[in-house]
Amino acid sequence: MEPDILKHWTGRSSAEAAAFDHELHHEVAQFLYREARLQDTHEYDAWEALWTEDGVYWAPANGQDTDPEREMSLIYDNRSRIALRIRQLKTGRRHSQTPPSQLARIIGNIELLTSGGDDIGVACNAQIFETNLRGDTMWAARCLYRLRRVGGELKMAYKKVALVNNNKAIYTISFLI
Amino acid sequence: MEQSSRWDQLIRPGLVHGSLYCDETIFKQEVERIWFKTWIYVGHESEIPNVNDFVTKSIGPMPVMMVRNRHGEIDLLLNRCPHRGNAVCVQDKGNRASFTCPYHSWTFANDGALINYAFPDGYAGADKSKLGLAKPPRVESYRGFVFASMALEGPTLAEHLGGAIRALDQACENSPTGELDLSAGFLHHRTRANWKFILENECDGYHPGFVHSSIFSVADSAIGSLYGGDAIAITRSFGNGHTEVDPRPEFRRRNQPMSWFGATVDRLPRYVAQMNAAYGEKRAREIMIDGMPHVMIFPNLFIAEIQIFVIQPVSATESIQHVTAIQFKNSPEINRRFRQQTMGSVGPAGFLLADDTEMYERNQRGLEIKAPEYLYLKRGEHRERRDADGYLIGHSTDDLPSREIWRHYRSLMEAR
Numbered sequence: 257m258e259p260d261i262l263k264h265w266t267g268r269s270s271a272e273a274a275a276f277d278h279e280l281h282h283e284v285a286q287f288l289y290r291e292a293r294l295q296d297t298h299e300y301d302a303w304e305a306l307w308t309e310d311g312v313y314w315a316p317a318n319g320q321d322t323d324p325e326r327e328m329s330l331i332y333d334n335r336s337r338i339a340l341r342i343r344q345l346k347t348g349r350r351h352s353q354t355p356p357s358q359l360a361r362i363i364g365n366i367e368l369l370t371s372g373g374d375d376i377g378v379a380c381n382a383q384i385f386e387t388n389l390r391g392d393t394m395w396a397a398r399c400l401y402r403l404r405r406v407g408g409e410l411k412m413a414y415k416k417v418a419l420v421n422n423n424k425a426i427y428t429i430s431f432l433i
Numbered sequence: 434m435e436q437s438s439r440w441d442q443l444i445r446p447g448l449v450h451g452s453l454y455c456d457e458t459i460f461k462q463e464v465e466r467i468w469f470k471t472w473i474y475v476g477h478e479s480e481i482p483n484v485n486d487f488v489t490k491s492i493g494p495m496p497v498m499m500v501r502n503r504h505g506e507i508d509l510l511l512n513r514c515p516h517r518g519n520a521v522c523v524q525d526k527g528n529r530a531s532f533t534c535p536y537h538s539w540t541f542a543n544d545g546a547l548i549n550y551a552f553p554d555g556y557a558g559a560d561k562s563k564l565g566l567a568k569p570p571r572v573e574s575y576r577g578f579v580f581a582s583m584a585l586e587g588p589t590l591a592e593h594l595g596g597a598i599r600a601l602d603q604a605c606e607n608s609p610t611g612e613l614d615l616s617a618g619f620l621h622h623r624t625r626a627n628w629k630f631i632l633e634n635e636c637d638g639y640h641p642g643f644v645h646s647s648i649f650s651v652a653d654s655a656i657g658s659l660y661g662g663d664a665i666a667i668t669r670s671f672g673n674g675h676t677e678v679d680p681r682p683e684f685r686r687r688n689q690p691m692s693w694f695g696a697t698v699d700r701l702p703r704y705v706a707q708m709n710a711a712y713g714e715k716r717a718r719e720i721m722i723d724g725m726p727h728v729m730i731f732p733n734l735f736i737a738e739i740q741i742f743v744i745q746p747v748s749a750t751e752s753i754q755h756v757t758a759i760q761f762k763n764s765p766e767i768n769r770r771f772r773q774q775t776m777g778s779v780g781p782a783g784f785l786l787a788d789d790t791e792m793y794e795r796n797q798r799g800l801e802i803k804a805p806e807y808l809y810l811k812r813g814e815h816r817e818r819r820d821a822d823g824y825l826i827g828h829s830t831d832d833l834p835s836r837e838i839w840r841h842y843r844s845l846m847e848a849r
Contacts, residue, residue, distance in 0.1 A: 315782065318618050325769075327618040328757055332776045340652055340777075344784055349647035352791040390625055390794055423525065425621035425753040430787040 273368040273377075281368055284378055284403065287410045288363045292382070295432040296359040300342045303432060308404055308413040311335045315433060320398065320418045330422065330429070345432075352430040357388045359431060369400075375413055376403040382417070386431065393427055396420045444843045447811035447836060451800040454627040460749035467732055467845050468493025469583040472593040474734035474743060475499055477615040478507060478577040479762075485543060488526040491745050492569065492581055498522060499579060502544040503530050507574065509581050510545050511567040521566065532566075541566050576605050577613060578734070596824060597675035600728035604736055607725050608761035609707035615741060615757055617772060620780035622754040626793035628732075628746035631754060633838060634789060635729040635737070636668055636676040638829035639812065644792055648784040653695060659683060659829065666829035669820065674731025674841030676834035679826075681723045693724025693738070696770075704767040725759070729834070731841060739771045740779055750797060754790070756780060810835045 294303040307313075315331035316322045324332045333341060344350050361384040369377030378401040386393045402414035417433050419426065443450040453459060469492070476490040481501040489512070490499050498510045512520050514534040521532040521541055531548060533540040538551040545566040550556060569581040573590040578601060580590050591598070605611050624631070634640065641649075641660040648654065659666045659680045666680035680693070690698050690705070698705045698721070708717035725738040735742040736759075743755040758775035760768045779786040813831025820826045827833035 317620050317780070322618070328620050328772070328780070329776055330620060330780055330782045332773070337777060341784070343651040344647050347647040347650055349650075350788065351644060351647070352787040389791075389798075423621075425623040425755075426781050427623050427625075428787045428790050429781045433782075 273370050277368065280376065281366065283410065284368065284376065285363075285366050287403065288366060288378070288380060288401075291412070292361050292363050296361055298345070298353075298356050298431075300345050300432075304338065304342045306412050307335060307338060308406060308411045309335060311338060311412055312414050313338050313417075314415070315417045315419065316422060318423045320422075330419070331417070331433075350430065352428050355389070357386045357431040360385050374404065376405075376410075377401070378403060382433075384433065390427065395429065395433070397433065440843055440847050444839050445807070447814055447832070448807040448809060449839055450807055454629060454797065455749050455800050457749045460627075460746070462846060463746070464493050466848065467842070468495075468746065470587065471584075471732065471845060472573075472580045472582050472588075472590050473732070474730060475509060475572075475579045475581050477613065478574060478579060479612075479614040479616050481507070482616065483528060485528045485530045486526075487522070487529065487543065489522075489524075490743075492583060494745070494747055497569065497581070500543050503542060504544065506544070507572070507579055508544050509569050509572050509579075510541075510543075511569075513567065514539055515547070515564045515566070516550070539564075576601055576611075577615075593673055594730070595673055595675065596671040596822065597673075597677070597728060597730055600677055600726035600730075600736065603723065603726045604759070606712075606720050609704070609711040609764055610762045611711075612762040614760040614762045614768075617758050617760055619743075619755045619757045622756065622779075622781045622786060622790060623747075624752050624754065624790045624793050625750060626752055626790075626797040627749055628744055628752040629838075629842075630793040630796050631742075631744050631752055632729065632732060633835045634793070635735045635742070636678050636727070636834035637832075638664075638666065638668060638678050639832070640789075640792070644788050645785055647788070652784075664829050667826045668829055668831055668833050670825040670833060670837035672824070672837075672841070674838050675729065676731075676837055677726060677728040678829055678834075680727065680829070684722050684724055688722060690718055690721035691724075692722070694770075701767055701770075704761075704764050707764060731838065740775050742779075752793075754786070756786070810839070 291306055313331055313333040314324055314329060316324065316329050345353055348354060361382055363380055363382055365381040367379045369379055380399050382397045382399055384395040386395060397420065398418045400416040401412060403410045404413045443453055473492050475492060475497060476488060476499045480488050481499060484501055484505050485503060487498050487500040490497055496512055498512050500508045500510055502508045512522055514521050516539050517536055519534050519536040521534045529543060531540055531542050540548045542548050545568055547561045547564045569583050570585045571582040573580055575590060605613060638660045665682045666678060669677050669679050684693050691701060708721060712720060726736055727738055729735050733744040739759050740756055741759055745753040745755060747753060756779045758772045760771060778784055810832040813827045813833055817825055817827050817833055825833060825837065
């Protein structure tokens with residue numbers, strides 16, 4: 257059996273960091289804005305390079321705190337499946353992204369959270385405008401990150417994207433959220 | 434005015450008129466003549482394992498509550514207070530012995546019976562037994578699959594399923610206990626397309642090599658090889674609109690248990706041991722070679738090997754695909770792989786279904802273009818034949834499933 261990789265960080269016990277670290281907050285915000293831009297502009301390799309080797313990318317369905325080892329999720333990628341997702345997008349034959357969605361997203365409400373070990377816990381909101389062949393769609397999500405300093409650079413070890421309407425019937429969402 | 438000549442015009446041999454996918458008047462007729470008449474798959478008993486469990490499902494565009502009532506029986510309840518029409522329950526799922534309408538506090542047992550209403554002296558002489566929640570007139574289960582018909586009479590569920598019942602049995606037989614569990618929760622994938630584009634796609638073996646070439650080219654796929662021009666998989670029509678892709682000839686040629694899942698027996702030792710214990714090694718081996726079915730039970734239950742999809746029509750141009758991983762009762766080893774593969778493949782972000790759904794939406798938009806008026810469904814007409822059981826079969830890439838769906842569709846739409 258593979259370990260239950262997400263039990264440690266489902267957001268249930270999120271708490272803000274004890275002391276506010278301006279410098280770290282700024283650095284984290286810059287990281288999140290860069291990640292947002294890479295997603296919006298479909299720079300797939302650069303986005304994939306933001307992940308640690310044990311990265312987990314999770315978009316739950318039917319709630320904010322379901323158990324992905326028991327219940328269906330929209331996305332529940334380990335590191336190799338993140339790589340597969342990127343490889344598919346890069347074929348140019350991922351029809352739902354050909355042409356790619358045109359995107360602009362706003363990241364806000366960035367909070368530093370306490371987290372065990374050396375990782376930096378972060379909570380934020382994302383609001384994403386998408387337009388594609390179908391039409392215009394607004395998406396909104398609450399996100400949780402676990403960032404880790406690797407060789408001086410921040411990397412994503414964990415990213416959870418909880419769409420606020422993930423309990424409802426939603427349109428295809430095949431761009432990077 | 435509705436002569437059969439109208440249907441002669443709309444549905445011709447190998448040709449169907451584009452308006453059948455976008456005309457709201459036709460959609461309203463479909464709701465009455467198909468969704469509120471024939472047997473519709475509603476849900477699975479494993480979704481409500483405990484007394485008083487309930488979950489909201491649908492019959493066509495209409496919501497329906499599936500309940501394991503206080504007596505432990507499966508009940509379907511229509512969520513409309515008989516007083517003024519308010520919803521007696523606004524949760525998607527839960528566990529409750531009774532439902533109270535918030536408007537005037539009428540309270541119903543979870544078998545639908547009216548328990549009481551507020552200030553009962555105002556209802557002197559009223560017959561409470563006639564004021565319960567409504568139920569679909571006919572409800573039947575087969576191996577945990579719960580179906581309902583809104584028609585007072587008509588064919589039995591067994592008559593409706595006909596030969597397609599083999600596929601349901603095949604699915605259950607792959608479980609060591611003979612039981613399926615569909616309680617992993619559904620992904621709800623909305624699409625701006627008519628429900629029949631989804632229905633017809635499910636046993637269309639012509640598209641996978643093209644629509645899914647992006648994922649087949651970067652991942653090892655167990656299904657890519659089944660849909661080439663030289664594949665020996667077949668399509669079959671069971672009648673009554675039920676169709677399947679039957680890859681068993683290909684799997685029997687390979688003669689490798691679990692090849693259908695892109696796996697081998699040594700990668701699933703616990704499951705294989707369970708199967709051997711349950712069926713004996715010889716029969717277990719046969720089951721594990723044939724694998725799970727790929728069958729579209731008309732009009733809304735699609736068993737796609739390790740997933741089930743439930744198709745829900747919303748309007749002529751809007752539909753929802755509800756999908757979950759099939760789980761075998763008490764087989765955690767293989768169940769985890771089913772869940773992981775399902776989450777990768779299907780739903781709004783899935784490697785496969787995002788692109789299928791893109792095709793549905795492009796088809797739908799295409800029909801706003803006025804010519805040619807008809808869709809062309811003649812592929813493989815010349816090579817249709819009958820199998821030993823008398824069912825029509827064709828090559829896995831043929832349009833035979835669509836033609837057979839339309840034949841049954843027409844019979845339902847013409848019947849008055």
